[in-house]
Amino acid sequence: QKEVEQDPGPLSVPEGAIVSLNCTYSNSAFQYFMWYRQYSRKGPELLMYTYSSGNKEDGRFTAQVDKSSKYISLFIRDSQPSDSATYLCAMRGAGNMLTFGGGTRLMVKP
Amino acid sequence: EPEVTQTPSHQVTQMGQEVILRCVPISNHLYFYWYRQILGQKVEFLVSFYNNEISEKSEIFDDQFSVERPDGSNFTLKIRSTKLEDSAMYFCASIGTGGNWAFFGQGTRLTVV
Numbered sequence: 001q002k003e004v005e006q007d008p009g010p011l012s013v014p015e016g017a018i019v020s021l022n023c024t025y026s027n028s029a030f031q032y033f034m035w036y037r038q039y040s041r042k043g044p045e046l047l048m049y050t051y052s053s054g055n056k057e058d059g060r061f062t063a064q065v066d067k068s069s070k071y072i073s074l075f076i077r078d079s080q081p082s083d084s085a086t087y088l089c090a091m092r093g094a095g096n097m098l099t100f101g102g103g104t105r106l107m108v109k110p
Numbered sequence: 111e112p113e114v115t116q117t118p119s120h121q122v123t124q125m126g127q128e129v130i131l132r133c134v135p136i137s138n139h140l141y142f143y144w145y146r147q148i149l150g151q152k153v154e155f156l157v158s159f160y161n162n163e164i165s166e167k168s169e170i171f172d173d174q175f176s177v178e179r180p181d182g183s184n185f186t187l188k189i190r191s192t193k194l195e196d197s198a199m200y201f202c203a204s205i206g207t208g209g210n211w212a213f214f215g216q217g218t219r220l221t222v223v
Binding site: 032034042044046051097099103 | 114116141143145151152153154155158160165166168199201205210211212213214215216217219
């Protein structure tokens, strides 16, 4: 079983839709959870950061963590064509090494 | 806005040659990392560096790899004898004191021919 699993997509939605992106993980030691956005051939750009279970909102983005289910989500409201990118979940335990999911490719069509 | 800077953006090298990838982390950051991403695959951890020494490394980071912080600003990754399978995007990242998330550079695309 992979440590972090993420549906690769592609996920295609119309502009204005609510997007739900998810990751599951197996390592119960993970405490810090991040979502990065990556455009083609560019570096990952941090979107959201959450510690332990709960919700966090920032503008159109909401991150949720359910440690009991080992499941994290990123919701994007009012999606825009500029949101089209690959979304990577990443997580770590007490150390600083990040473990990434494989990424979900999102396409928002005008 | 402060950013992590990587050079070169693209490096082509012949198999067996040595390459040095360079990074300038965000100033006052103390933790430095190299990750790589083979085309179409996930981002993979290579090594972390703190207080002038390696703090963690993955199985990928074998004897062919080394890291160095030669001065107060640069952080380098050296691959001694490149192999075809070393072709990938290499990302440098840094974390500041008290921070919990990594800022990534734009990457160096290494192509080994």
